[in-house]
Amino acid sequence: MPLTFRKSFRILPGVRLNINKRSWSITTGGGKNGPRYTRSSTGRRTTSMDLPGPFGWRRTHTTKRH
Template identity: 75%
Template sequence: MPITFRRSFRILPGVRININRRSWSVTFGSKNGPRYTRSSTGRDTYSVDLPGPFGFRTTRRRNRED
C-alpha cells in the first residue's frame, strides 16, 4: 500500500496553499463556488460544483519556460 501525503493551509479567505509529495499549488475560490488552481507542475484547473452530485472541471497544461 503506497504512502501518501497531502496538506492544505488557508492563508487568506478564499486562498489555499496545497502541498503533496510531488508538487504544491495555490487555489483561489470557495468550497461551493468556482475555483481556480495553479500547480507547480504546470497545470491550471478550473472547477465548479453544480447542484447534487454534479460538477465541472477542466485542466490545461501551461508551457513551462526553462
C-alpha cells in the same frame, strides 16, 4: 497500499496552499456556489465548480515545462 503526503493550509480567506510530495499549488475562490481556480508548480491550471446535485464540472489545462 502506498503512503502519500498531502497537506492543505488556509493562508487567507478564500486562498489555500496545497502541498504534496512532488509539487505545490494555490487554490482561490470556491465560495458559495462559485468556481475554484487552481494553479500548480508543475504548470497545471484547473477550474472547477460544484453543480447542483451530485454533479461537478472541471476543466484542466496543462502547460509543458521546458
